[in-house]
Amino acid sequence: MRNEVSLILMMLSSLLLALLLELLPLPHALNAWRAPWLLVTVVFWSLQLPAVAGIGTAWIAGLFLDAASAAPLGTHALIFTLASALSLALRRLLLTLSVFQQAIWMAALSVAQYGILLLLLPSAGTSGLLQTALSAALFWIALHAVLYPWVRPRLRAG
Amino acid sequence: MAPLFRSAHSRPVGLAVLLLAALGLYLADARLHLLEGLRGALITLLEPVQRVADFPSQFWRDTHDALRSREALSIENQQLKDEIKLLQAQMQTFWSVEQENKRLRTALNAVSPLDMDVMLAQVLRSASTTKNRTILINRGTRDGLYVGQAALLGTGVLGQVQHVGINSAEVLPLTDEQHAIPVRVARSGQRGIVRGTGSLDELSVHHLPKQANVVVGDVLLTSGLGGRFPEGFPVASITHISSEQSGAFADIRARPMSDLHDVRDVVLVWMREAHETPPELSAPSSPNHVEPHELPPHLEPIKPDMKPAHAQ
Numbered sequence: 001m002r003n004e005v006s007l008i009l010m011m012l013s014s015l016l017l018a019l020l021l022e023l024l025p026l027p028h029a030l031n032a033w034r035a036p037w038l039l040v041t042v043v044f045w046s047l048q049l050p051a052v053a054g055i056g057t058a059w060i061a062g063l064f065l066d067a068a069s070a071a072p073l074g075t076h077a078l079i080f081t082l083a084s085a086l087s088l089a090l091r092r093l094l095l096t097l098s099v100f101q102q103a104i105w106m107a108a109l110s111v112a113q114y115g116i117l118l119l120l121l122p123s124a125g126t127s128g129l130l131q132t133a134l135s136a137a138l139f140w141i142a143l144h145a146v147l148y149p150w151v152r153p154r155l156r157a158g
Numbered sequence: 159m160a161p162l163f164r165s166a167h168s169r170p171v172g173l174a175v176l177l178l179a180a181l182g183l184y185l186a187d188a189r190l191h192l193l194e195g196l197r198g199a200l201i202t203l204l205e206p207v208q209r210v211a212d213f214p215s216q217f218w219r220d221t222h223d224a225l226r227s228r229e230a231l232s233i234e235n236q237q238l239k240d241e242i243k244l245l246q247a248q249m250q251t252f253w254s255v256e257q258e259n260k261r262l263r264t265a266l267n268a269v270s271p272l273d274m275d276v277m278l279a280q281v282l283r284s285a286s287t288t289k290n291r292t293i294l295i296n297r298g299t300r301d302g303l304y305v306g307q308a309a310l311l312g313t314g315v316l317g318q319v320q321h322v323g324i325n326s327a328e329v330l331p332l333t334d335e336q337h338a339i340p341v342r343v344a345r346s347g348q349r350g351i352v353r354g355t356g357s358l359d360e361l362s363v364h365h366l367p368k369q370a371n372v373v374v375g376d377v378l379l380t381s382g383l384g385g386r387f388p389e390g391f392p393v394a395s396i397t398h399i400s401s402e403q404s405g406a407f408a409d410i411r412a413r414p415m416s417d418l419h420d421v422r423d424v425v426l427v428w429m430r431e432a433h434e435t436p437p438e439l440s441a442p443s444s445p446n447h448v449e450p451h452e453l454p455p456h457l458e459p460i461k462p463d464m465k466p467a468h469a470q
Contacts, residue, residue: 023283024214024288025212025287028286028287031286031288055172063200064200064204067200067203068204068207068290069288070290070292070328072183072187073186073196074179074180074186074188077176077183078177082177120188123335
């Protein structure tokens with residue numbers, strides 16, 4: 001029970017931190033390299049804690065990102081829900097893969113995000129697509145390295 | 159473990175509902191513009207996170223200001239004093255021109271221009287430092303801001319308020335692709351529309367015919383049509399004209415009067431009697447000068463003091 005609570009608290013605070021990173025101003029040159037912080041964090045928790053962090057969490061996180069990025073409401077909610085649902089559908093396969101192979105999946109999801117954004121927001125453009133995919137993969141590896149050792153024992157115990 | 163939300167593989171119905179809800183939100187917000195209230199609430203909820211996220215750059219700015227040398231500050235102080243004297247001198251001529259303008263308007267029975275109230279706001283986050291293309295300022299509904307309100311800089315138009323929270327608001331810069339602003343050429347009075355291109359340094363000018371009397375360097379002022387922006391504020395100066403494009407209109411590019419890369423203070427404008435005056439009349443045009451391509455003669459007095467005061 002205590003493990004459950006601490007896992008949920010950890011999930012909420014990491015999502016909040018990811019949202020904060022989304023809002024962090026960066027110099028123009030670095031801005032293209034900005035990782036899709038919140039998307040990566042949402043997918044991470046969908047895979048690790050599917051019983052708690054499902055598509056509903058993804059939807060709400062996406063709605064907050066819509067407000068934070070002045071996109072039409074629902075845009076990122078849609079993207080995050082799809083990304084989370086796809087990852088959940090492939091969860092068993094994805095969990096057998098290594099972190100680096102999972103990072104490729106993350107990069108693919110961030111490219112798919114561009115596709116949906118282009119569909120819903122014609123002014124979005126595709127500039128920085130490769131940088132975002134690469135930084136998404138790198139952030140996935142980093143997030144995994146930081147959170148996974150902490151999450152794993154608690155999941156086993158819980 | 160009790161699930162907060164059922165996961166996707168257990169309930170495809172839940173997934174369908176969420177996707178439809180997201181699409182519904184998107185349509186209601188992007189197409190019908192019904193959700194300003196919800197967005198205001200979300201922006202207000204995000205305010206504390208926003209403040210924390212802005213803290214590093216704000217801190218850097220503040221220490222940078224605090225560490226500047228005494229000499230640099232006193233030099234800047236002297237420059238500002240000189241500037242104030244110059245502006246005061248210009249204000250005197252402006253005042254007499256304004257009086258003359260009022261007198262002529264009463265003689266012509268023209269509608270008097272709108273009075274305006276202003277408020278200064280600080281920028282919390284400038285454009286193009288995050289994925290968000292808007293500029294975040296530290297005023298919101300608590301200060302009476304509203305969606306569509308005009309935002310100006312010392313040197314020209316900045317854009318308009320797009321979303322409002324309680325203590326903060328997002329300003330869409332005029333360089334954004336979604337932004338359009340009705341203008342007139344200061345020299346000839348011809349009307350057009352200035353649209354953003356997505357780059358902070360370039361604007362495109364529409365609806366000016368090929369044979370229009372415009373040259374590179376011409377200043378574009380707000381025309382006041384539509385009633386959103388007060389009339390007569392500098393918007394952009396023309397940088398490029400090409401008539402190669404087919405059709406009746408020339409392809410004209412302009413550059414915003416104000417530098418939008420480093421915006422620190424924003425002036426918000428309230429126009430009094432904005433709702434009593436029909437939008438068509440908010441621009442100074444008397445009934446016998448409704449032809450758009452005809453030069454309205456009473457625009458002339460505004461020109462001489464607009465240019466020296468605002469040209470860089």
